[in-house]
Amino acid sequence: MTIQMFGLPVSGGVAIGRAVLVASSRVDVAHYFIEPGNAAAEVTRLRHARDTVSSELTTLKNELTSEAPPELAALLEVHLMLLRDPMLIEATKHWIEARHYNAEWAVTAQTEVLARQFDEMEDDYLRERKADIEQVAERVLRVLAKEESLLPHVVHARGFGGKDQLVLVANDIAPADMLQFKGSVFTGFVTDVGGRTSHTAIVARSMGIPAVVGAREASRLIRQDDWLIIDGDTGVLVINPTPIVLEEYKFRQRQSELERAKLHRLRHMPSVTLDGQAIELLANIELPADAANALQAGAVGVGLFRSEFMFMNRNGDLPDEDEQFEAYRAAVQSMNGLPVTIRTVDIGADKPLDRMTMHELRHEHALNPALGLRAIRWSLSEPAMFRQQLRAILRASAYGKVRVLIPMVAQRGELIAIMEAFAQTKQQLKAVGQAFNPIEVGAMIEVPAAAMTMPLLLRHFDFVSIGTNDLIQYTLAIDRADETVAHLYDPWHPAVLGLIANVIEAANAAGKPVSVCGEMAGDTAFTELLLGLGLRSLSMHPSQISAVKQRVLRSDSVKLAKLARDAIGSEDPERAWLSANNKAALRSANR
Numbered sequence: 001m002t003i004q005m006f007g008l009p010v011s012g013g014v015a016i017g018r019a020v021l022v023a024s025s026r027v028d029v030a031h032y033f034i035e036p037g038n039a040a041a042e043v044t045r046l047r048h049a050r051d052t053v054s055s056e057l058t059t060l061k062n063e064l065t066s067e068a069p070p071e072l073a074a075l076l077e078v079h080l081m082l083l084r085d086p087m088l089i090e091a092t093k094h095w096i097e098a099r100h101y102n103a104e105w106a107v108t109a110q111t112e113v114l115a116r117q118f119d120e121m122e123d124d125y126l127r128e129r130k131a132d133i134e135q136v137a138e139r140v141l142r143v144l145a146k147e148e149s150l151l152p153h154v155v156h157a158r159g160f161g162g163k164d165q166l167v168l169v170a171n172d173i174a175p176a177d178m179l180q181f182k183g184s185v186f187t188g189f190v191t192d193v194g195g196r197t198s199h200t201a202i203v204a205r206s207m208g209i210p211a212v213v214g215a216r217e218a219s220r221l222i223r224q225d226d227w228l229i230i231d232g233d234t235g236v237l238v239i240n241p242t243p244i245v246l247e248e249y250k251f252r253q254r255q256s257e258l259e260r261a262k263l264h265r266l267r268h269m270p271s272v273t274l275d276g277q278a279i280e281l282l283a284n285i286e287l288p289a290d291a292a293n294a295l296q297a298g299a300v301g302v303g304l305f306r307s308e309f310m311f312m313n314r315n316g317d318l319p320d321e322d323e324q325f326e327a328y329r330a331a332v333q334s335m336n337g338l339p340v341t342i343r344t345v346d347i348g349a350d351k352p353l354d355r356m357t358m359h360e361l362r363h364e365h366a367l368n369p370a371l372g373l374r375a376i377r378w379s380l381s382e383p384a385m386f387r388q389q390l391r392a393i394l395r396a397s398a399y400g401k402v403r404v405l406i407p408m409v410a411q412r413g414e415l416i417a418i419m420e421a422f423a424q425t426k427q428q429l430k431a432v433g434q435a436f437n438p439i440e441v442g443a444m445i446e447v448p449a450a451a452m453t454m455p456l457l458l459r460h461f462d463f464v465s466i467g468t469n470d471l472i473q474y475t476l477a478i479d480r481a482d483e484t485v486a487h488l489y490d491p492w493h494p495a496v497l498g499l500i501a502n503v504i505e506a507a508n509a510a511g512k513p514v515s516v517c518g519e520m521a522g523d524t525a526f527t528e529l530l531l532g533l534g535l536r537s538l539s540m541h542p543s544q545i546s547a548v549k550q551r552v553l554r555s556d557s558v559k560l561a562k563l564a565r566d567a568i569g570s571e572d573p574e575r576a577w578l579s580a581n582n583k584a585a586l587r588s589a590n591r
C-alpha cells in the first residue's frame with residue numbers, strides 16, 4: 001500500500017531507494033558495514049554469541065530451585081526455542097551476507113522484521129511472543145557488545161549492497177553515528193525526530209544527499225526493504241509508490257541532477273558581485289578528510305572545522321594532543337595554504353560525547369542541556385583538555401594558515417580565561433622549542449548576549465563568526481533539535497535579523513572580519529539579504545557553495561543594501577523582502 005507522509009526538508013533533491021531501518025534498540029548498538037570478505041567471520045561471531053546466550057539460559061534453567069514459579073522455567077524454555085529457531089539467528093545471516101551489516105545491526109534489523117510480523121498476528125498468545133523475541137535479541141546484542149568485532153569498520157562507496165539504491169531510516173540517530181555514514185552507500189536519509197538545524201540534520205546536509213527529519217512516525221510505518229521516495233525539497237515521503245508516482249519522481253530526480261551538474265561548473269569561478277564586491281565562500285567540515293571535498297567544491301578556505309566530532313563516541317578515551325595535532329595538520333595541509341578555522345570543542349546539548357539517544361539526552365543527563373555545560377563552558381571546566389587542544393592547534397599552525405574559533409562566548413570572564421589559556425599554551429610551546437605561527441582568535445556569535453556586547457568582543461577577538469543556528473535557538477527560546485516546535489524556529493524573525501545586522505555592522509565598523517557559519521550561510525533564500533546587510537564572508541557545506549555563488553554572481557550589493565535595511569525594519573521581514581525582490585526583478589525584466 002502506498003503511504004505519503006511529511007517531515008521537515010533539510011537537504012534538497014530526490015532520493016529513491018530501498019529502506020534500511022536503523023532500529024533504536026534498548027541496547028546501545030553500533031551500526032557499520034563490514035567488508036564482504038569478512039561476512040563469514042561476522043556470521044561466526046553471531047553464532048558464537050547465540051551459543052553463549054544458549055548456555056547462559058540453560059544454566060539459568062538448570063539452577064532454578066523447586067520454589068521457583070513454574071512459569072519461569074517455561075519462559076526460559078521458550079527463549080531457548082526462539083534462539084534455536086532459524087527465523088531469528090539464521091535469518092539474521094541474510095543481513096550480514098547480502099547487505100554486509102555488522103552482526104549487531106543485522107540482529108536489530110531481523111528483530112524488527114519479526115516484531116512487525118508478530119504485531120500483525122490475530123492470536124493474542126502469539127502476538128505477545130514479540131516481547132520474547134526482543135528479550136532474546138537483547139541478550140544476543142549484549143554478548144556481541146562485550147565481544148566487539150576486531151574486523152575493520154568500513155564505509156562503502158555508493159553502489160555497494162546490491163543493485164538497488166539504499167536510503168537510511170531511523171527514529172533518531174546521534175550526530176556522530178550519522179557521520180560514519182558520510183560518503184557511504186546511502187543516497188537519502190529520514191528521521192522521526194529532529195529540527196532543521198539539529199546536528200544530525202547538519203551532518204545529513206553535509207553528505208549532500210536528500211534528507212527529511214522530524215517525520216514523526218516514519219520509522220514505524222516504513223519497513224525494512226520498502227521502496228521509499230524522499231523529496232528533500234518539500235519534505236514529502238512516499239512509501240511503496242505506484243508506478244506512475246515513481247516515474248514522476250524519477251523525472252524530478254533527473255532534473256535536479258542536471259541542475260546540480262550545471263551549478264558544479266561554477267565551482268572555480270571567482271565569487272564576485274555585479275558591482276565588483278569579492279565574497280569569500282568558505283567550507284564547514286567535520287573531519288580532516290572533508291577538506292578535499294571543500295577544495296573540490298571551490299571553497300577558498302575552511303570557515304568552520306567542527307572539531308568536536310573527533311571527540312565523540314570514544315567512551316571517555318578523548319584524543320590526546322598528538323592525535324589532535326595530526327588531524328589538524330592533515331586538514332591544514334590538504335587546504336594547500338588556504339585558511340583553516342578550527343573551532344574548539346563544542347560538546348553538549350544535542351552533541352553528546354558518547355552515544356546517547358535524544359531521549360536520554362533530554363531527560364537523563366542535564367536539566368536543560370542547551371543551556372548547560374556546553375561549548376566553551378565545557379572547555380573551561382576541563383582546563384587541561386582545553387590547553388591540550390590549543391597546543392595541538394598552535395602546533396598545526398606551523399603547516400599553513402590556521403585560525404581558532406571559540407563557540408558560545410558570552411561573558412567577559414570567559415574571554416579573559418580564554419586569552420590566559422592562549423598565553424599560557426604559547427609559553428609552554430616556546431619552552432619546549434615547538435614551532436607555531438601567530439594565529440587569529442575569533443568568537444562565535446551565537447548567544448544574544450554576545451551579539452549585544454560587540455564592542456567588548458571586538459576589542460579582544462581578531463574576528464567573529466555568526467552561528468545562526470544557535471543564535472536563532474537562544475533568541476527565540478526554541479530548541480533547534482525539537483521537531484514539535486520546529487515551526488517556530490524562524491530565521492526571518494525581526495529579533496534574529498536585527499541581531500545579525502548589528503553584529504555585521506559593528507564588525508565592519510571596527511574593521512574586523514565577520515562571517516556567518518550557521519546554516520543560513522548555505523541557504524540561498526538568505527544570500528542576497530546577508531550581502532545587503534554588509535556581509536562579505538559565508539561558510540557552508542561544500543555542496544552548497546555553487547548555488548550560493550550563483551546568487552552572488554547575480555547580486556548588486558549597493559541595491560541590496562537599501563532593500564535589506566527596509567526589510568529588516570519591517571513587521572514581517574520575510575514578506576517585505578520577497579515583495580521587494582519581486583518588484584526589483586520585474587523592474588529589471590521591463591528595462
Ligand code: PEP
Pocket residue numbers: 202304306346446466467468469470471517518519
Ligand atoms: C551555529 O550554531 O550556527 C553553528 C555554526 O554551530 P553549531 O551548528 O555546530 O552549533
Ligand code: MG
Pocket residue numbers: 407446467469470
Ligand atoms: Mg553553535
